[in-house]
Amino acid sequence: MTAEHPDLAELADLDAGLLDPARAAEVRAAAAADADSTAVLDALAATRAELAALPAPAVPPEFAARWDAALEREAASAAGAAPGPRADPGHAPADPGPRRGTPPGRPGGTSRPGRTRSARRWPRPSVGAAAVLAALVVAGVVWNRPAAPPSVDRVNLAAVARAAVGATDAGDLADPRRRAGCLRAVAPALVPDAMLLGGRRVELDGREGVLLVLATGRLGIFDVAVVDPGCGAGGGALLASMQIGG
Amino acid sequence: MCSPAPTDAELLFAHRAGDRHAFAELAARYRSRLWGLALRTLRDPEDAADAVQETLVAAFRRAGSYRGDASVRTWLHRILVNSCIDRIRHERRHTTVPLPDRDLAAGQPDIASELVTRLTVDAALAALPVEQRLAVVLVDVQGWPVMEAAELLEVPVGTVKSRCARGRARLAVLLGHLREEER
Numbered sequence: 001m002t003a004e005h006p007d008l009a010e011l012a013d014l015d016a017g018l019l020d021p022a023r024a025a026e027v028r029a030a031a032a033a034d035a036d037s038t039a040v041l042d043a044l045a046a047t048r049a050e051l052a053a054l055p056a057p058a059v060p061p062e063f064a065a066r067w068d069a070a071l072e073r074e075a076a077s078a079a080g081a082a083p084g085p086r087a088d089p090g091h092a093p094a095d096p097g098p099r100r101g102t103p104p105g106r107p108g109g110t111s112r113p114g115r116t117r118s119a120r121r122w123p124r125p126s127v128g129a130a131a132v133l134a135a136l137v138v139a140g141v142v143w144n145r146p147a148a149p150p151s152v153d154r155v156n157l158a159a160v161a162r163a164a165v166g167a168t169d170a171g172d173l174a175d176p177r178r179r180a181g182c183l184r185a186v187a188p189a190l191v192p193d194a195m196l197l198g199g200r201r202v203e204l205d206g207r208e209g210v211l212l213v214l215a216t217g218r219l220g221i222f223d224v225a226v227v228d229p230g231c232g233a234g235g236g237a238l239l240a241s242m243q244i245g246g
Numbered sequence: 247m248c249s250p251a252p253t254d255a256e257l258l259f260a261h262r263a264g265d266r267h268a269f270a271e272l273a274a275r276y277r278s279r280l281w282g283l284a285l286r287t288l289r290d291p292e293d294a295a296d297a298v299q300e301t302l303v304a305a306f307r308r309a310g311s312y313r314g315d316a317s318v319r320t321w322l323h324r325i326l327v328n329s330c331i332d333r334i335r336h337e338r339r340h341t342t343v344p345l346p347d348r349d350l351a352a353g354q355p356d357i358a359s360e361l362v363t364r365l366t367v368d369a370a371l372a373a374l375p376v377e378q379r380l381a382v383v384l385v386d387v388q389g390w391p392v393m394e395a396a397e398l399l400e401v402p403v404g405t406v407k408s409r410c411a412r413g414r415a416r417l418a419v420l421l422g423h424l425r426e427e428e429r
Contacts, residue, residue, distance in 0.1 A: 008415050008424075016411035017392075018404065043423035047414050050367055050421060051386035059281045063295040070299050071273065074306045075266060245266065 006030050006037055015044045065195065072197055072215055075245070076162055076222065149201040149208065152226075158244045160202065161213050161224040170199025171229055173210050181233025183225065187241055190214065190223050202226060209239045216243070254318035262309045269309070273302050276319065279388065280326050286383045287330045289372050297333060301326040320398045327380060327398060334376050370420035378413035381406050386414070 006014070006027045013019050014027045031037035152160045173179045180192040195215035202211045204226050214223040226239040252260070252268075254275065260268035280301060284294035304325050312321055371379055384395040385406065392410075396403045418424040 009411070012411035012415040013408070015414065016407040018407045018411055040418075040424060043418040044414050046423045047418045047421055048386050051382065051417070052389070054367055054387050056278060056282045057285050059278055060291070060295075063281070063291075063298070064277070066295065067273070067277065067299050067302055070303050071270065071306060074303055075269075 005034060008040055011037060011040045012044060015041060069195060069197065069215070072195075072222070076197070076213075149203050151203045151206075152211070153205060154240060157204075157211075157224065157226070157240060157242060160200070161198075161211060161222070161242075161244055164198040164200040164211055164213050168199060169201050170196065170210055170212060171201060173212065173227070173229070173231065174199060178232050179212070182227055182231035182236050185233060185235045186227055186231060186238040187225050190225060190241070191216075194223065197222060201229070204239045207239060255314065258309055258312055258318050261306075269306055272318070273305075276322055277302070280322065283323065283380075283383060283388065284326055284330060286368065286371055286387065287327075287376065287380060288333060289368075293333055297326060297329040300329050304329075316397055317394075320394060323384075324398050324400070330380075331376065365420045367417075367421065370417050373420060374413050374416060378409045378416070381409035382413040382417070385410050 010019075010027055011031060014024055014031070017024075019027060031041055150160060168174065170179070173182060174196070176193065176196070179196065183190050183192040183194075191214070196212060197215055198211075198213040200211045202209050204211075208229060209226040210229050210231070212225045212227065214225065216223055222244050223241070224244055225241045228237040228239065230236060252271075254272060257268045257272040261272070277298060280298045281294065284297045284301075285291060288294045288297060301322065305322055308325075312318070316324070365373070371383065374382065380399065381395065384390040384398065385392055390398070392403055392406050396406045399406065415424075
């Protein structure tokens with residue numbers, strides 16, 4: 001590079017405001033007298049203009065739904081663990097819950113939150129796991145025969161529902177169309193195609209059922225319905241329903 | 247009369263205090279920008295979506311660690327940038343477009359060749375080293391002031407300017423505004 005013919009790097013530095021005032025004046029003067037240098041500065045300006053004109057990419061709805069579901073799970077987890085968000089547990093990145101490959105309507109995917117690839121790398125803070133475990137114990141979910149559906153009643157239904165967020169044991173009602181048909185038939189007050197945040201087979205007052213935790217579109221507030229396992233568009237039984245959170 | 251919309255910091259503090267709607271509002275304000283930065287940094291939509299999700303969840307959980315040293319917007323984007331860099335460096339994703347540097351340098355004079363070698367802006371951005379790409383996307387695409395971009399990236403202001411300068415020079419060639427042999 002010479003003062004008469006600044007090179008591309010120095011012209012780019014001038015363009016970016018990197019040069020000290022004295023050097024900037026020299027390079028600017030040299031560039032003004034040199035057609036090639038002027039062309040380079042014009043090219044850099046055109047590049048910046050092209051970058052500034054890039055449109056913001058639209059957020060695909062399926063990703064927006066996935067993020068909403070992840071925050072819903074966080075809200076549910078926080079509600080079941082401790083008031084308010086947790087303090088920074090350290091520098092470890094947070095476990096964001098299910099991610100790629102997880103259908104937006106079924107945030108648990110084929111596994112529970114905390115069992116994904118990222119969860120193995122970045123475990124959830126133990127306080128969350130402990131709180132969920134405590135809720136399960138209180139609710140009678142954790143016992144010697146985990147394969148059996150937990151027994152719930154209307155007193156512990158809310159606790160079981162919170163613990164069911166992310167569970168994928170909704171049986172045939174995991175099918176969105178069947179679930180929507182069921183909810184239309186037996187629970188008209190609920191949104192039939194609401195996002196399913198968790199499903200679990202339960203026994204309510206001695207009767208077999210499926211507990212469904214549904215998003216309401218309001219962070220931290222969920223609709224809960226317990227329906228009979230055979231529920232569908234043709235009808236069924238609503239064993240219990242309630243709203244939790246808020 | 248409508249009350250003014252809460253500031254980002256007010257929303258974050260409300261979330262910390264247990265307001266169940268505050269974080270959703272904050273996330274709604276920024277997720278489009280987070281998405282744009284993640285997509286242009288990582289290129290792969292699934293990777294970008296994962297990075298944004300990780301960012302939102304981390305911010306939800308770590309709201310208690312926000313001290314107000316930087317703006318909430320900077321704090322959120324810093325989490326995202328760290329997530330993106332972590333993905334690029336540790337998952338060894340191939341996010342760059344292999345470019346025939348020799349051909350570009352040769353600068354074929356005919357129009358057909360120039361059309362072939364001229365890349366779309368997004369493809370050209372992907373060809374930059376990640377540090378330059380982040381600086382250019384923040385400053386030139388998203389319009390961040392250099393000082394705020396430096397705060398976000400946790401590097402000196404001069405470093406951001408330098409990365410932008412190198413990145414723009416490379417892009418000027420890739421976008422066909424400049425032929426390398428001219429210099």
